[in-house]
Structure formats: C-alpha cells, structure tokens
Amino acid sequence: MLRMEGVHTYIGESHILQGMSFTVAPGRVTVLLGRNGAGKTTTLRSILGLTPAARGRIDLFGAEVTREQPYRIVRRGVGYVPEDRDVFGGLTVAENLRLAQRPGADPARMAMVHTLFPDLKARGNQRAGSLSGGQQQMVAIARALVNENRLMMIDEPSKGLAPVVVAQVTEALRAIKGTTTILLVEQNLAMAAALGDDAVIIDDGRTVFTGVMAEVAADGALQARYLGAGRRGEEQGQSNE
Amino acid sequence: MSTLIFITLTGLALAAMYFLLASGLSLIFGLMDVLNFAHGAFFTWGAYAAWWVISMKTPVGGNASTGVFLFAIVAAVVAGAALATGTEVVLLRPLYRRTISQVLVTLGAGLALTELTAVIWKHDAKLFPQPRWMATTLTIAGARVPANRLVLIAVAVLVLAVMLLFLRYTRYGLIVRAGAENREMVQALGIDVNRAFTLVFALGGALAGLGGVFGGAYFKSIDPNIGTVNLIFAFIVVVIGGLGSIGGSALAAAIIGLSQQYANYYAAAWLGDFVVVILLAVVLLVRPRGLLGAQR
Numbered sequence: 001m002l003r004m005e006g007v008h009t010y011i012g013e014s015h016i017l018q019g020m021s022f023t024v025a026p027g028r029v030t031v032l033l034g035r036n037g038a039g040k041t042t043t044l045r046s047i048l049g050l051t052p053a054a055r056g057r058i059d060l061f062g063a064e065v066t067r068e069q070p071y072r073i074v075r076r077g078v079g080y081v082p083e084d085r086d087v088f089g090g091l092t093v094a095e096n097l098r099l100a101q102r103p104g105a106d107p108a109r110m111a112m113v114h115t116l117f118p119d120l121k122a123r124g125n126q127r128a129g130s131l132s133g134g135q136q137q138m139v140a141i142a143r144a145l146v147n148e149n150r151l152m153m154i155d156e157p158s159k160g161l162a163p164v165v166v167a168q169v170t171e172a173l174r175a176i177k178g179t180t181t182i183l184l185v186e187q188n189l190a191m192a193a194a195l196g197d198d199a200v201i202i203d204d205g206r207t208v209f210t211g212v213m214a215e216v217a218a219d220g221a222l223q224a225r226y227l228g229a230g231r232r233g234e235e236q237g238q239s240n241e
Numbered sequence: 242m243s244t245l246i247f248i249t250l251t252g253l254a255l256a257a258m259y260f261l262l263a264s265g266l267s268l269i270f271g272l273m274d275v276l277n278f279a280h281g282a283f284f285t286w287g288a289y290a291a292w293w294v295i296s297m298k299t300p301v302g303g304n305a306s307t308g309v310f311l312f313a314i315v316a317a318v319v320a321g322a323a324l325a326t327g328t329e330v331v332l333l334r335p336l337y338r339r340t341i342s343q344v345l346v347t348l349g350a351g352l353a354l355t356e357l358t359a360v361i362w363k364h365d366a367k368l369f370p371q372p373r374w375m376a377t378t379l380t381i382a383g384a385r386v387p388a389n390r391l392v393l394i395a396v397a398v399l400v401l402a403v404m405l406l407f408l409r410y411t412r413y414g415l416i417v418r419a420g421a422e423n424r425e426m427v428q429a430l431g432i433d434v435n436r437a438f439t440l441v442f443a444l445g446g447a448l449a450g451l452g453g454v455f456g457g458a459y460f461k462s463i464d465p466n467i468g469t470v471n472l473i474f475a476f477i478v479v480v481i482g483g484l485g486s487i488g489g490s491a492l493a494a495a496i497i498g499l500s501q502q503y504a505n506y507y508a509a510a511w512l513g514d515f516v517v518v519i520l521l522a523v524v525l526l527v528r529p530r531g532l533l534g535a536q537r
Binding site for chain 2: 048050069070071074075080082086088089090091095098099100102143147
C-alpha cells in the first residue's frame with residue numbers, strides 16, 4: 001500500500017527525516033508516533049510531495065511517487081487531513097466540501113459525509129472560518145472523505161481540542177475504520193490506542209519501532225523512552241472514557 | 242450642477258479603466274503572490290492590437306465602424322491573454338516561491354514588451370479611431386458627456402458582475418478564492434494549482450487588454466507608455482482596495498478616479514495625483530490590508 005525506504009527530507013538547512021523506512025498495510029490503521037519535532041508531520045508531507053524527499057524512495061499503491069507533484073499523488077487516491085486543519089476560512093462549509101470533491105467523485109460520498117457529520121449539513125452556508133476548532137476538524141476530515149480514497153493520512157486530529165470533542169472525532173474515525181487504510185499521526189496515546197492496529201515510532205527522523213499498536217500501548221518503558229508520554233497518555237485515556 | 246455631473250462621470254470612467262487593469266493584478270497577487278510589473282505592458286499591447294485592427298480597416302482621420310471596433314476588442318483581449326499566458330508559463334513558472342526573482346522578471350518583461358511596441362510602432366502617439374456613436378457627446382442633466390465614458394463605465398460594471406459570479410459560482414472561482422488563502426492546501430486536495438495560475442494570468446491579461454482598448458478610446462490616442470503610466474494607479478487601487486479583493490478594487494478605483502478628477506478640477510490641475518498618494522499613505526497607515534482585503 002505505502003512503503004518508505006531510506007527517505008531523507010530537509011526543511012531549509014534542517015535535516016528532518018534521516019532515513020525513514022516503514023510500510024503501511026492495506027485496510028489497517030497505522031499510527032505514527034514520536035515526540036514533538038521527531039518528524040511525523042514531515043513524513044506525511046514527504047509522502048504527499050508537499051515537502052519533497054531529497055533522497056530515498058516512496059512507493060504508493062505499487063508505484064514510485066517520490067518526485068511526483070502533490071496533486072498527482074492525491075489523485076491516486078489519498079485523502080489528507082493536515083495538522084492545523086487548514087480549512088478555507090473565507091469559504092462556506094459547503095464550498096470547502098465542494099472544492100475537495102474531485103471531478104467524477106461518487107455523489108453518495110457527500111451523503112455519507114453528511115450522515116457522519118450532520119452538523120456540517122446544517123452549517124453548509126456558514127463560513128468555515130467562523131466555526132469552532134472541533135467543527136473545523138470535522139470539515140477537514142469530511143474534505144478527505146468526500147472522495148473514495150484508498151489511503152487517508154490524518155495529522156493529529158485531537159490537537160487543541162477539548163476532551164469531549166476529541167471523543168467525537170475518535171468516534172467519527174472509528175466509523176470510517178475498516179472502509180479505507182489510515183495513516184494516523186497522533187500524540188494522544190488513548191486515541192491512538194483506540195484506533196490503531198499497527199504502530200511506527202520515529203525519533204530524530206528515524207524509524208525506531210514498528211509493530212502492533214497494542215504492544216506500544218502496553219509497554220510503558222517504550223512510551224517513556226520515545227514518546228515522553230506515560231502518565232499523560234494514561235490520564236488522557238481516563239478522561240476519554 | 243452640470244459640471245459636477247461631467248466631472249463625476251469622467252472620474253468614474255477613469256475609475257473603470259483603472260479597475261479593468263487592477264482587477265487582473267489583484268487576482269494574480271491574491272492567488273499567486275506575484276507582483277506583476279508586466280501587467281501594464283499587457284494593457285499597452287491590448288491597446289496597440291486594437292489600434293492595429295482598427296487602422297487596417299478605417300480611413301485616416303475617420304471613425305471606426307462598430308463591427309471593426311468589436312473585432313478590435315476581441316483582438317485586444319486575445320493579445321493580452323496570450324502575452325500573459327506566455328509570461329506565466331515561460332518566465333514565472335520556474336520562479337514560483339522566488340519572490341525577488343519574480344519581481345525582477347516581470348519588471349524586465351514589462352520594460353521589454355513596452356520597448357518592443359516602440360520599436361514596431363515608434364514612440365509617437367497614435368490617434369485611436371472609435372465608432373462615431375462613441376465619440377459623440379450625450380447630454381445628461383445639462384452635462385455634455387462623451388459616450389465613450391459611459392460605455393467604459395458600463396463595461397467595467399459588467400466585468401465586475403461577471404467576475405463576482407465567476408468567483409462565487411464556478412469551480413475555478415472556488416479554486417482561486419481558496420488558493421488566495423492557502424495554495425498548498427489546494428494542491429493537497431488534488432487540484433493542479435499551476436493550471437489555475439495560468440488561467441488567472443490569462444484572465445488578468447485579457448482584462449488588461451480590454452482596458453487597453455477602452456483606455457485608447459478614453460484618451461483618444463495611445464503611445465507605448467500608456468500601460469506603464471496607468472499601471473502605477475492600478476497598483477495603488479489594488480493596495481487601497483485590498484490585495485486579492487475584486488470588490489475592493491472596484492471600490493478603490495471609484496474613490497481614486499473621483500478624487501483625482503475632483504481635485505484636478507476644484508483645486509489645482511496638479512493636485513489629483515498628489516491626493517491619490519495621500520489616500521494610499523492613509524490607507525497603509527490606518528488599514529494596511531486595504532478597504533476590503535482579507536487578513537493575510
């Protein structure tokens with residue numbers, strides 16, 4: 001489905017990804033974990049070509065996409081939910097979704113999105129910039145869902161949201177789990193454990209662990225060493241329950 | 242009263258010409274963050290393309306027929322759009338994200354294209370024939386107003402309406418509005434932003450070419466610097482109206498055109514341009530994002 005092999009990516013002079021390698025299996029939710037600044041967002045951006053890899057190889061759906069234009073990579077069937085949501089604030093909710101819908105997309109997808117997020121249908125004519133953070137996150141996820149994507153890349157969907165909203169977002173992602181492959185970046189261990197099948201931990205731009213998410217969730221030492229999480233994750237897990 | 246009406250309609254006609262030039266500039270900057278100093282040359286080439294078509298079919302000193310004038314408009318629009326497309330594809334596309342290089346290359350292209358008109362058609366001004374009905378004057382509430390001013394105003398209003406509809410109701414309009422906010426995210430939705438860039442550049446060039454025809458009719462003559470001179474005011478319109486805002490450009494063009502004419506007539510002939518610069522300074526100090534510009 002997705003394979004990164006020895007990928008190096010720079011932002012200006014900074015060497016962010018220093019030989020990243022991992023694979024994402026079809027139909028599963030792979031969680032990308034790591035401390036702040038480890039290179040999680042850059043990994044997603046490199047896959048999409050937004051911050052192109054300088055060296056290494058990225059294969060997507062069996063084809064190399066390392067040097068491909070972002071829009072071509074997305075058209076292969078990738079949905080992207082960025083870290084800061086990046087909804088178009090001056091456009092209405094409906095316009096945000098219409099813009100995201102690629103020509104030839106199945107109209108039933110829009111109906112599915114409205115079923116999943118009924119609030120977005122009610123607020124269709126509202127400017128996206130006037131929505132709350134949680135509602136904007138719904139728009140960002142919905143934008144990726146209006147097309148039948150083979151891979152969804154979701155960057156920190158819980159970031160900056162109140163626990164009750166995090167729970168709503170988790171439920172929405174749980175609803176789409178199994179319908180597509182998901183690569184999820186998430187600092188919130190409770191959310192990661194609730195959704196993830198597989199886990200990849202990165203540290204200083206390198207892969208340091210690949211395995212199943214349950215193993216990470218159960219290994220406090222691993223969390224403490226690479227995530228600096230431990231208690232914070234447990235507390236978040238309790239607050240969500 | 243008739244003088245006031247005359248000055249007002251003349252000011253609005255001038256504003257309409259500024260708007261035709263500024264609206265393309267504003268769209269280009271809004272989507273692409275490109276300060277296009279070649280835009281004035283598209284205006285000049287539009288004017289010369291129209292003049293060339295008209296002069297081929299019109300006796301010296303005569304009036305153009307309406308049919309020839311309409312064909313001249315098409316020629317001007319095509320010339321502006323073609324030059325703009327060429328500039329974007331050949332010169333600017335390799336330089337995206339290199340702001341200083343873009344400024345320098347558009348400045349150079351503008352100078353070269355302007356100089357090329359002088360090489361081909363010489364520096365001296367050319368009389369710009371227009372249909373008899375456009376050159377005649379109409380009496381409005383006692384004021385005798387040249388019909389070409391009213392036509393220019395009507396064309397600008399029509400262009401404003403079409404552009405607002407385009408931006409609001411078409412997919413490319415959505416792409417332009419979204420791209421002005423966050424170009425990278427538009428790409429991340431699977432949209433070929435480069436194609437949108439070319440379209441916006443071509444649209445801006447076409448509008449500049451259209452402005453060139455009616456600029457020629459307004460001034461009754463053209464010379465190679467006609468675009469450069471008006472480009473300065475178009476940039477001021479874009480800044481005062483708000484970068485990327487078509488409605489803002491229309492509003493700012495009206496304010497500038499009217500201020501220039503009122504100041505020139507009621508105060509001193511040299512004061513109009515000075516008032517425009519004062520207005521620019523005030524807007525930059527009080528509301529740097531312009532009258533209707535979005536926070537960037």
